Amino acid sequence: MTVGTDTRGAGKPDLAIELAGVSKSFGPVEANRDIHLAVRRGTIHGIVGENGAGKSTLMSILYGFYQADAGEIRVDGRPTPIPDSRAAIAAGIGMVHQHFMLVEPFSVLENVVLGAEDGRLLRPSLARARDALRRLERDYELEVDPDAIVGDLSVGAQQRVEILKALYREARILILDEPTGVLTPAEADHLFRVLAALRDEGKTIILITHKLREIMAITDAVSVMRRGEIVRTLPTAETSPAELAELMVGRRVLLRVDKAPARPGEVVIEARRLSLTDAGGARRLRDVSFEVRAGEILGIAGVAGNGQSELLEILAGIRPATSGAALLRGRPLDLSRATNGADRRARGIAHVPEDRHRRGLVMPFAAWENACLGYQDEARFAARFGLLDRDAIRAAARADIARFDIRPPSCDLKAANFSGGNQQKIVIAREMDREPDVLLVGQPTRGVDIGAIEFIHRQIVTLRDRGKAIILVSVELDEIQALSDRILVMFDGAVSGTRRAEETDERELGLLMAGIDPKAKGAA
Numbered sequence: 063m064t065v066g067t068d069t070r071g072a073g074k075p076d077l078a079i080e081l082a083g084v085s086k087s088f089g090p091v092e093a094n095r096d097i098h099l100a101v102r103r104g105t106i107h108g109i110v111g112e113n114g115a116g117k118s119t120l121m122s123i124l125y126g127f128y129q130a131d132a133g134e135i136r137v138d139g140r141p142t143p144i145p146d147s148r149a150a151i152a153a154g155i156g157m158v159h160q161h162f163m164l165v166e167p168f169s170v171l172e173n174v175v176l177g178a179e180d181g182r183l184l185r186p187s188l189a190r191a192r193d194a195l196r197r198l199e200r201d202y203e204l205e206v207d208p209d210a211i212v213g214d215l216s217v218g219a220q221q222r223v224e225i226l227k228a229l230y231r232e233a234r235i236l237i238l239d240e241p242t243g244v245l246t247p248a249e250a251d252h253l254f255r256v257l258a259a260l261r262d263e264g265k266t267i268i269l270i271t272h273k274l275r276e277i278m279a280i281t282d283a284v285s286v287m288r289r290g291e292i293v294r295t296l297p298t299a300e301t302s303p304a305e306l307a308e309l310m311v312g313r314r315v316l317l318r319v320d321k322a323p324a325r326p327g328e329v330v331i332e333a334r335r336l337s338l339t340d341a342g343g344a345r346r347l348r349d350v351s352f353e354v355r356a357g358e359i360l361g362i363a364g365v366a367g368n369g370q371s372e373l374l375e376i377l378a379g380i381r382p383a384t385s386g387a388a389l390l391r392g393r394p395l396d397l398s399r400a401t402n403g404a405d406r407r408a409r410g411i412a413h414v415p416e417d418r419h420r421r422g423l424v425m426p427f428a429a430w431e432n433a434c435l436g437y438q439d440e441a442r443f444a445a446r447f448g449l450l451d452r453d454a455i456r457a458a459a460r461a462d463i464a465r466f467d468i469r470p471p472s473c474d475l476k477a478a479n480f481s482g483g484n485q486q487k488i489v490i491a492r493e494m495d496r497e498p499d500v501l502l503v504g505q506p507t508r509g510v511d512i513g514a515i516e517f518i519h520r521q522i523v524t525l526r527d528r529g530k531a532i533i534l535v536s537v538e539l540d541e542i543q544a545l546s547d548r549i550l551v552m553f554d555g556a557v558s559g560t561r562r563a564e565e566t567d568e569r570e571l572g573l574l575m576a577g578i579d580p581k582a583k584g585a586a
């Protein structure tokens with residue numbers, strides 16, 4: 063096994079990629095330090111590491127987005143400088159980005175051809191591409207309609223277009239950065255079948271993910287990054303989730319949530335027959351009713367797109383409902399119009415939105431500005447003459463950074479320059495800081511590393527134990543089961559069932575998520 067061996071010296075031809083002594087700093091932050099990595103051809107190589115460990119930076123160097131300050135890249139045993147993505151493509155490297163880089167108004171075919179063949183959308187190249195696409199689709203089960211407009215496709219289908227685009231450019235090495243974060247479980251399974259087929263064809267795949275389950279299921283080898291360095295590379299068959307978690311974080315990690323039974327108090331928030339019909343006439347929510355008590359976590363389970371997001375947005379005040387009511391301590395919330403949520407915040411409802419880029423943060427703003435977003439009118443942030451007390455805001459931001467171990471610990475860094483998981487921590491810290499009566503939280507640990515997941519889960523349980531009501535939306539069934547006291551399952555905009563967490567299991571929840579009554583005959 064060549065995995066994990068020293069890569070110094072001459073290149074080895076059975077290695078698709080070798081990195082030797084690669085380093086990269088951003089100002090004082092050493093994002094990658096003296097990286098040595100060997101990836102064997104025809105394997106799936108996982109990369110794990112806590113948020114900010116340097117995974118995306120390393121892949122960006124490999125794809126020519128960033129230039130390393132030092133070190134050498136070898137592709138197929140040959141030293142290969144990669145000054146830009148054109149050079150990466152020429153070297154046979156393709157990348158499937160976390161945030162897709164497709165042109166939404168263009169068709170699938172146009173997107174696939176764009177940038178290749180001098181970027182000209184000429185008729186002969188389109189016809190050739192159509193044939194090539196058909197072959198690729200057939201060989202790898204990568205089904206998409208070549209004439210569909212990319213903007214109309216589901217996230218899973220857009221990801222398939224990104225993969226097709228790389229394969230059309232004859233990529234032999236594919237890099238995927240957290241590809242399943244935005245996928246439904248069925249789409250993720252499909253992606254893994256595609257990746258396995260590509261590997262069996264002799265292609266090499268580098269997979270960045272926070273989900274150790276995925277690492278164990280699909281990779282051949284795995285490298286662990288911590289604080290800019292690769293701390294270990296192991297054959298997957300010889301490791302375990304617990305060992306990987308410990309290597310990543312540098313300490314033992316509790317992979318389960320430790321919590322006492324809930325002691326629910328009075329009803330805090332209540333939804334009564336909430337319904338939503340969208341502008342196109344589609345019914346997105348149908349008569350959704352529930353109550354959440356003080357000291358209770360209600361988990362909302364469901365395959366993405368079954369109304370959970372709309373429900374959370376209505377309660378958070380950023381989208382109006384068509385009919386129905388919601389009450390906070392018996393008094394109605396205004397559901398007639400969309401606001402920026404200010405009225406909800408004033409009444410003690412905090413919201414961690416599912417989409418941190420669009421709703422949670424202002425990317426070009428510094429961390430300290432983001433740390434008070436939506437709460438800038440609080441008395442503690444007011445200076446004289448209606449101005450903001452920057453020192454008070456900075457002090458609050460610094461406290462959040464310390465408490466949530468946000469890295470790097472700099473309140474002046476722009477939100478955009480934090481790693482994904484650290485961006486998420488900025489939002490969670492801001493919303494939890496208020497000690498809200500109700501916390502609405504969507505996908506709290508998307509893109510977050512295992513140490514931070516443990517921490518965020520503990521914070522949510524602590525908030526519950528202080529008598530707060532929590533509504534948790536997550537597409538991760540494990541997360542719903544680990545945190546919730548009661549679980550409400552949604553299917554096609556309606557509640558398909560409500561269960562106490564200790565009285566149900568994955569099988570029953572899975573059936574409810576598919577809209578099947580577990581008690582019906584034949585619902586095995």
Ligand SMILES: Nc1ncnc2c1ncn2[C@@H]1O[C@H](COP(=O)(O)OP(=O)(O)OP(=O)(O)O)[C@@H](O)[C@H]1O
Nearest residue numbers: 088093113114115116117118119479480481482483
């Ligand atoms: N353009 C940039 N300017 C300044 N700092 C940056 C920039 N890009 C990344 N960094 C810093 O480099 C470090 C590594 O970030 P990177 O995005 O590579 O981490 P990651 O392992 O991919 O994290 P995550 O799992 O959270 O996505 C972080 O401390 C990050 O804040």
